[in-house]
Amino acid sequence: MKTKIKINSIFGKLLFEFEKEDNSVKETLLEAIRLGKDLRYANLGDANLRDANLRDANLRNANLEGAILEDANLRDANLEDANLRNANLEDANLRDANLRDANLRDANLEDANLEDANLRDANLEDVNLRDANLEDANLEDANLERANLRDANLERANLRDANLRDANLVRANLVRANLDRANLGDANLEGANLEGANLVRANLERANLERARMPIFCKWYVSNINNTDIKIGCKTKSIEDWDAFFVSDEVYDTPRNTEAFKRIESLYLAHRAYILHLNVNNLEVKDAEEIKSKQ
Secondary structure, three states: OEEEEEEEEOOOOEEEEEEEEOOOHHHHHHHHHHOOOOOOOEEOOOOEOOOOEOOOOEOOOOEOOOOEOOOOEOOOOEOOOOEOOOOEOOOOEOOOOEOOOOEOOOOEOOOOEOOOOEOOOOEOOOOEOOOOEOOOOEOOOOEOOOOEOOOOEOOOOEOOOOEOOOOEOOOOEOOOOEOOOOEOOOOEOOOOEOOOOEOOOOEOOOOEOOOOEOOOOOOOOEEEEOOOEEEEOOEEEEHHHHHHHHOOOOOOOOOOOOHHHHHHHHHHHHHHHHHHHHHHHHHHHHHHHHHHHHO
16 A cells, blocks of 8 residues: 655654655655755654665754664764754764764764764763764763763764863763863763873863873963963963962962862973973084094
8 A cells, every 4th residue: 555655844844755665764764865855954753764865865954853874874864953952872983973962962973883973063062872882973062961971982082162061971981071161070081092182271170080191281271382382372481480480379260279270380391391402412523522522
């Protein structure tokens, strides 16, 4: 028996209809994609799309709340502003997908592949991303509060300004991740690997860092200028002037006698030792060359 199924927009407008034997929402959607139909704002709430090949599909602003997308192929799909709240995307392929501003709150993305995906400004509150691959993903300004990222791969991911408060990052791979200004307050980073990660201006207040592999960091960028001066944040001074500052009572931005201030001073001392040691070696080489030239 033939069954006709309609796909309407979230506003009630008919976007596509399809009739065939043993028809389903999944078959109707695949036919619409095959024919290049405009599926923006499509209402696909609670649809069963398990194993569906939705590669390159344009589902911008679509409603997929509660949809079953387990093992679905959404590579290069456009899901910008889409509603995927409570959707099941376990083992789904979302590589290079556009999920900017998407609502993924409470979604299940366990073991999903989100490599190179754009999740900027996305709502990932309470999402399950356990064992997910987010390598090179863009999560700038994303909301990951209380997200489960246990054992997730976030290598080189951009998490600048992301909200990771109270997130579970146990054993997560954050090697070379950009966490500039990220909020990791109360996050669990036990056993996480943050080697080479950018933690400048990151908030790690009350975070669990037990057994985490951490880089040397502080809230400001610290760099040496011409191997003579040191720049901390926006201020550049000679070693002598910085030495005088750290033994004084002067305050710029960070209060003294705080963990943040201790990190700044520690990184300064590391740069100071580097410059002094380098200059000593340079002087020794210069003296040796002068002696040799006189022989």
